Ligand SMILES: Nc1ncnc2c1ncn2[C@@H]1O[C@H](COP(=O)(O)OP(=O)(O)OP(=O)(O)O)[C@@H](O)[C@H]1O
């Protein structure tokens with residue numbers, strides 16, 4: 356099989372040396388069970404079953420329109436805002452079905468943050484962008500906010516670049532800086548999971564490299580689920596990969612297996628560039 360994506364340059368951390376037996380339920384943070392989703396009559400997710408492991412990076416790949424964004428939006432109920440959207444099945448977060456009741460939606464969105472394709476800083480200062488979430492959650496003490504802002508910007512590896520312009524508008528930052536600011540804003544409310552929908556597709560290679568390095572750092576403390584069209588990126592940064600096609604999760608497994616020994620012909624055809 357001539358598959359050109361090698362993961363030999365992949366960076367490894369101690370958690371990468373765990374055995375497969377470690378993939379037990381205790382390490383699973385999100386689990387989809389028979390998840391189906393419709394937009395009107397269009398079935399966009401077809402019976403998805405998958406498990407997302409804690410402190411790992413999971414990549415979702417597949418051609419345009421196959422349901423990648425829909426899938427990750429269903430992990431923190433972001434699809435709720437779409438009126439014609441209907442969901443059946445379960446998304447379990449720490450074993451709790453997030454669709455069982457409408458009571459904790461805000462809490463789930465706090466614990467499962469989201470980063471979008473296009474950086475979307477609010478039209479306010481760098482500081483206020485990061486302090487926005489904590490303020491919504493009733494943190495108003497200036498010292499506390501200062502500490503949260505500094506800590507979040509440091510975690511997003513942006514502090515050194517913006518520490519002397521915290522009061523300046525976020526709109527004046529570069530695209531790559533804006534995306535790291537959005538990551539800092541998500542981190543400020545202390546999420547457990549960060550969903551990223553093509554977070555580097557509007558960035559140049561240098562800014563992309565910085566975000567990839569950051570994702571690698573983030574998995575020490577967070578679980579990251581990333582949608583990407585860039586298969587080299589998925590191979591470089593993820594531990595697990597799911598391949599979707601026409602609303603179905605065709606194959607899910609360790610990234611090395613998916614890219615080097617896919618079980619399904621369709622997966623092989625996609626990752627070798629025969630369609631997409
Ligand atoms: N808000 C919406 N209303 C109606 N249909 C939608 C909506 N969002 C997505 N869809 C449809 O659901 C299907 C899956 O779309 P989705 O955006 O999840 O795909 P994707 O894999 O993320 O694609 P891309 O790679 O282009 O971003 C498509 O048929 C799309 O047209």
Ligand SMILES: [Mg+2]
Nearest residue numbers: 423424425552
């Ligand atoms: Mg999408």
